[in-house]
Every structure is written in structure tokens, then in C-alpha cells.
Amino acid sequence: MIIEIKAPSPGESITEVEISSWLVKNGDYVKKGQLIAEIDSDKATLEIFSEENGIISILYKKNTKISVGDTICLINTENIKKKSNIIKKIASPASEKILREKNILKKNVEGTGKKGRITKKDCIEHVVCNLQINENVIRKETKTPLSSLRKKLSERLVNVKNNSAILTTFNEINMQEVFYIREKYKNIFKKKHGVNLGFMSFFTLSCIRALKLYPDVNSMIDKENNKVNFNYFDISIAISGPKGLMVPVIRNVQKLSFLEIEKEIDRLLKKVKNGTISIDDMKGGTFTITNGGIFGSMLSTPIINPPQSAILGMHKIIDRVVVINNSIKICPIMYVALSYDHRIIDGRESVGFLSCIKETVENPIKFLMNENEKNIPNILKIL
Incomplete structure (x- = not known):
């Protein structure tokens, strides 16, 4: 058949x-x-x-x-x-020794002996051929066609730059309080829930607070040039995988806790890494967060994920000398960037949005808690 x-x-x-x-x-x-x-x-x-x-x-x-x-x-x-027997590889004792010493897989060697048997000569020729290839490859050029996915991504990014008024504003965040919370609770969190307590959940919840205060950042311009504001918060998280950068969406983040966000990030991360991420996972999104810091980026100007109007860029955390209450201290500092479409977001909103992120991340217990709680943050309630 x-x-x-x-x-x-x-x-x-x-x-x-x-x-x-x-x-x-x-x-x-x-x-x-x-x-x-x-x-x-x-x-x-x-x-x-x-x-x-x-x-x-x-x-x-x-x-x-x-x-x-x-x-x-x-x-x-x-x-x-009958046909499956053809693919079975048989090697002579002498060739087995060469294969073992050179760490060569049988399937990579073409056997010229009877019934495809791998001979000592086959192994030697395979080793010599690979050496020649490695020597010649130094000055060679390789052309690889862009995949459809990469071509479409390129087109979208160029289109954003050509059709949007993109500006970027910057700020810095003292990560000391977040460091303190993670150091104190990350092992308990991991043991109880099976996922890590990362920085992304702090920034994601901080973005929700800022988007509520500055709703134009959570908006877009549609094809008819209307401004569309969203009363929900679907946050796109940029994740690097074998196929390139993917941006799956965490939906209705305003309803989620630290734990629920970390579980969703972990789920999407695994799907990106093993290549099972689907179109539905990446549909929609009203605002994007990208973390170039995991690759060592100190500062960047992230490009907007269309048709959204803004994107937050996180960067590498570095110990820096800062002045706090007239005292010089060494603190873990992260630079953050907000790229935004100036057609619908003004400088006041963009600067205010980023200042709100700074305020929230630097005071997580104060701002990332329920309104009816005075002393216990959400992070403690879920342990």
C-alpha cells in the first residue's frame, strides 16, 4: 500500500x-x-x-x-x-575499532563491502574526507534561503519602521527588593509548585498596573485608522527558540497570580523550545515584553510587535553605584526601555508608564498585592 x-x-x-x-x-x-x-x-x-x-x-x-x-x-x-533489512549496518571488526576510536556513527559511513558491509577502507576514507572538508570550509561561503517564517518577520518589522512613528524612552530600576523576595522564597516556590519564581512575573504584573493607569499604551490603530483601546490585558512574551524569536501570548493577565503567570510562561517556553508552539498561541496580544538581558544586552531599543503600539524591553542586571538617601550604595540595576508609537502615545504617557513600572518593581510588596490586604503580598499568599 x-x-x-x-x-x-x-x-x-x-x-x-x-x-x-x-x-x-x-x-x-x-x-x-x-x-x-x-x-x-x-x-x-x-x-x-x-x-x-x-x-x-x-x-x-x-x-x-x-x-x-x-x-x-x-x-x-x-x-x-525485506526492505528494512537494507538499512541495517554491518561493520568488520577492524572497522568497528576505527568507528569506536573516532566516535563515528555507522549510519554516517557508506559501506562498499558485500551487502553494504562497512570495511576498514570505508572508515579510513570517511575520516580523510571529513578532514579535507574541515580544512576547505575555512574560506567557504554558505548561502541559505530565508525561511517563510523569517521572511514574514522581516517584512513585518520593516513595515512597522516605515509606517509607525517609533520613539523609545528609558529608565533604570533598582532590583534589590525583587532580589530579596526571590532569594527568600524561590526554593519554597519551586518545591511547592514545580516552576521557578522568575523576574518576568514581577514585570508582567507591574505592566498591568501601568497599563491601567495609561490605557493608550494598551491600544492599537486598526486598518481604518481608528484607535482601538482594550479593556483586557493579553501580554505577549518574546521567547527565543530553535526557529528564532517567537511571541506567544498570556491572556487575561489581570486575573492571574504570580504562580499562574510563571506556570503559563513555563508552558509556552517548553512549546517554543520543542517546536510545538501553534498559531493560536501567538494570536492577539495587546502589549509585549522582551528580555534581551538573558543574552547579556545592557541596553536596546526594542521594535514594536505589530499591530500593538508599545513594547517593554528588559535588560541585564548589573551591580552599579547609586545614591540612596544621600548614601552611596551598590545595587543591582536594570535598564528598561519602552518603544512606542507616537501617533497615539505621547511622551507624557510613555515616560509615566515607565516610571510606574519602576515604582512597582522597586516596591513589589506595596503595589503587587490585593486592595484588601495591607501587609501580605500575593507572593506570600500562594506559598
């Missing part, structure tokens, strides 16, 4: 996709449920799995654009046992 594997649809409006990678070779024996390929659209990457055991016939090369519904490969399920 011949099984056709077709290109799935990543979304309603998408008719064309691109084969970004093949994880098997033409003629390989594949098992049911085995990951065989990845397909890119302008919104997400989809994984393709084998539907049956059999021999695969690949119909399109890597980086080929195809239509949704096209057959990308065939799985021949007939005479599986």
Missing part, C-alpha cells in the same frame, strides 16, 4: 507553505509516528509525522514552496521487513 503524506494547513488564510527541512533521506525506512519533516508558513512551523511504517519517497526538495494539500512524500508499506 502507498500512503500519501500531504502538506497540512497552518491556518485559514494560508495557502502556501515551504518545506524547511527533511529529517530523513529518500529511501529510508520510517516508523509510524516518526518525525520526518518540518514545514514553515509565514506564521508558524509545523511538524510532519509518518502515518505508517514503510519506505519513504520524498517528492519535494528542502526549501521548496508548495500549496497546502500537496502530497510531499509517499510511504510504501509493502515488503517492509
